[in-house]
Amino acid sequence: MAGALVLVLGDQLSPALSALEKGDKERDRILMAEVAAETVYVRHHKKKIAFLFAAMRHFADELRSAGWTVEYVPLDHPDNSGTLGGEVARFVAAWESDRVLVTEPGEWRLQEEIGTWEKSLGCEVVTLPDSRFLASHEEFSDWAEGRKQLRMEYFYREMRRKTGLLMEGDKPLGGKWNFDAENRKPASADLFMPEPLRTAPDVITRDVLDLVRRHFADHFGDLEPFWFAVTRKGAEAAFEQFVADALPRFGDFQDAMLAGEKFLFHGVVGLYINAGLLDPLAVCRRVERAYLDGDVPLNAAEGFIRQIIGWREFVRGIYWSKMPDYAQSNHFGAERALPDFYWTAETDMACLAATIGQTKEEAYAHHIQRLMVTGNFAMLAGIDPHQVHEWYLAVYADAYEWVEMPNTLGMSQYADGGVLASKPYAAGGNYINRMSDYCRGCRFDVKKKTGKAACPFNYLYWDFLARNRDALDGNPRLGPVYRTWDRMAEEKRQAYRDSAEAFLSCFD
Structure with a gap:
């Protein structure tokens, strides 16, 4: 009797993957493939493509060492069809497989495609739940049912109770669920800034870097220096260094920004968690242990854990419960095209130049840079949220649609009209000045409110509120x-509107 084809996708690099647990090493064979269609549906950052291909190749070796038979199809293999469906069909026929096992993908478009395979392949296709997440789709739907508003804070409390993380019985440790009020300190350049662990590329990774140079030279971003870990062991080492060196001050300064400091006290581990190299619950339990051992303060441990079991799980629930209509969200009817400087970093606005510049270099920026610099500007300027969504999906190494789309359309752009956030995250230049030192090196004056010399965030903020009053007045x-x-x-209001019109006309 023929065995199953077990398909492992590029962000499913976990030995505990449900498709692997249901498979049989003696009978079944694993298929992994680098396909062109998955690299160009948005033009992904070169470093993102290199990270995933290198991690996939190393994971294939890990599976072989565990006793699996693995067929791995490189991008430039002469028989590579260029699509996941094409490769599955090719190997179902070649192996005479009686069924396909696959863990549900993280993106709606792939789920829809997989749903057509059973008919086209003529064999059973079994799609299994992704057990790497705490909340199943059904569990999130049950929680959301009957609620007028879906707010992460209340969902997060349920996840704390479910996992027991930072709990004392049914009460949160420290007497509070959320220590975010303690996590908004601006940083100063005289602080010791730990660096993320940098991993030198091995032979496999160097081969991938050469492939990316050949095939994706016109994609956004710098390919080198390439320092991401691409193995489970390397990702675990990077996480341990974060826990030891950066986590103790992560809570205090997680919202801070400094010119020339790309990482501050952030872990840069989201790409490892989202690709499957780190287990999200395991890293939370490690952080909890660091707190219980007295190595990190409670606000740091709680802040990190909330990002994983609270926000990460919540946005996934929003994505799957609201798709496919969610993708069309545009509450403000914004239509302006994404400015070219989002791809070049060539702008006189120092905060945007710094954030986009480091995005180009590292395929990384932390959450406040994404939300309150690039995202805030896009919303205030009335940029088409779908273009903003595609930009975020393309440029960040940790971005997959299930996590990126709600963060962009909901949190960053308020394009969903309040499904995810209770208000738009709109702010003028004062916020950026308070949380960073970007304004010191900017040609625009953050203290000026209108006119050519003023910080554009100042007048764009009021112009945004004025032109969208009908959409926001009830908030x-x-x-x-x-x-x-x-x-x-009236003269002051008009000065804000006129300054905004003059500035935005440069992008029309």
């Missing part, structure tokens, strides 16, 4: 802001 959290606008002299 109770914005009532005081609109009352401030209404109290302004």
Whole structure:
């Protein structure tokens, strides 16, 4: 009797993957493939492609060492069809497989494609739940049912209770669920800044770097220096260094930004978790242990754990419960094209130049740079949220649609009209000045509110609120802001609108 074809996708590099657990090493064979279609549906950062291909190749070797028969198809193999469906069909026929086993993908478009395979292949296709997440689709739906608003904070509490992380019975350790109020300190350049662990490319990775240079030279971003870990052992070492060196101060400074400091106290481990090299619950338990052992303060441990079992799980639940309509969200009807400087980093706005510049170099920027610099500007300027979504999906090594789309359309752009966030994360230049030192090196003056010399965030903020009043006026959290606008002299309001119009005309 023929065995099954077990398909392992590029972000499923976990030995505990449900498709592997259901497979039989004696009868079944694993297929892994680098396919062109998955590299160009958005034009992914060169470093992102290199990370995934190198990690996939190393994981294939890990599976072989564990006793699996693995067929690995490189991108430039002469028989590579260029699509996942094409490769599955090719090997189902070659192996005479009686069924396909696959863990559910993280993107709606792939789920829809896989749903057509059973008919086209003429064999059973079994799609299994992704057990690497804490909350199943059904569990999230049960939690969300009947709620007028879906808010991460309340979902997070359920995940704390479910896992027991940082709990004392049914009460949170420290008496509070959330220590975010302690995690908003601006940083200063005289702090010791730990660096993420840098891993030298081995032979396999160097081969991948050569392949990416040949095939993706016109994609966004710098390929080298390439220092990401691409094995489970390397990812675990990078995480341990973060716990030892950066986590103790991560809580205090997780929202801070400094010119010339790309990482501050961040772990740069999201790409390892999202690709499957690190287990999300295991890293949370390691962080909890660091707190219980007295190595890190509670606000740091809680802040990190909330990002994983709270926010990460919550946005996945939003994505799968709201797709496919969610992808079309555009609450403000924004239509302006994404400015070219999002690809070049060539702008006189120092905060944007720094954030986009490091994105180009590292395929990484931390959450406040994404939310309050590139995201805030895009929303204030009225940029088409679908173009913003595609940019984020393309440029960051940790970005997959299930996690990126809700963060962009919901959190960053408020394009979903409040499904995910209670208000738009809109801010003028004062926020960036308070949380960073970017403004010191900028040709625009953050203290000036209007005119050519003023920080564009200042007048874009008020212009955004004014032009979107019909869409936002009922939001109770914005009532005081609109009352401030209404109290302004007409000349002042007009100066904000005129400054914004003059600035934005440069991008039309």
